[in-house]
Amino acid sequence: MTRPGDxxxxxxxxxxxxVFEHSPWIAGQAWDAGLRPDTAEGLHAALVAVLRDAPHERQLALLNAHPDLAGKLAVRGELTADSTAEQASAGLDRCTPEEFARFTALNEAYKVKFGFPFILAVKGRTRAEILEAFERRIHHTPEEEFATALAQVERIALLRxxxxxS
Structure with a gap:
């Protein structure tokens, strides 16, 4: 594989x-700034620097580019390959009807309250852990949740x- 710097x-x-859901502008701006380390951690830091320097509206657009967890796009098979694999790794493709109903209700309530979908790095988590995080975070303030969602986006990017x- 060609090194990122080359x-x-x-x-x-x-x-x-x-790496950032439907947001190639982040990689483009990192490249334009000469930020092309060859390690996952170094490249992650470079990409995150671009994200953190972006205006609030651009960050919000990135959050809104993420799909609902166990949502309609997943049911219709319309997720990105990365999101499909991540949600499947957490068993979100095998929700019981009750779990699916709970995810649907939480997804809707969350979007009404915060204006973007619930985002969590689900790799390595169980459905129960995800629902617990959902139910805890829905009580955050909008400012807390915006910061938490961006931190989760950064975590997803590092894992990717x-x-x-590798």
Whole structure:
């Protein structure tokens, strides 16, 4: 595999543009700034720096690019390959009807309250742990939850980078 620091812009964005859900602009801006370390952790820090420097509206758009957990897109098979694998790893593709109903109700209530979908790095978690986090976080303030959601997006990106660079 070609090292990130040796890639041209198009190859870099093609390889790392999906690390942040439907947001290749992050990889593009990192490349433009010369931020192309060769380790997952270093590349993650570079990409996160771009995200943190982005205006609030752009960060919100990134949050809104994420699918609902165990939501309609998953049921219809319309998630990205990464999201499909991550949700399946947590068993979200095997929800009972009761769990699915609970996820649906929480997804809707969360989006009404915060204006973006609930985001959690689900890899390595159980459905029960995810529902517990959902039920705890829905009581956050909008400011707390915006910061928490961005931190979870960053965690998802790190996990994806580790998979890409392993």
């Amino acid at each position: 890639m041209d812009r198009d190859a870099f964005v093609a390889r790392f543009g999906s 980078l580790k998979d890409l660079l």
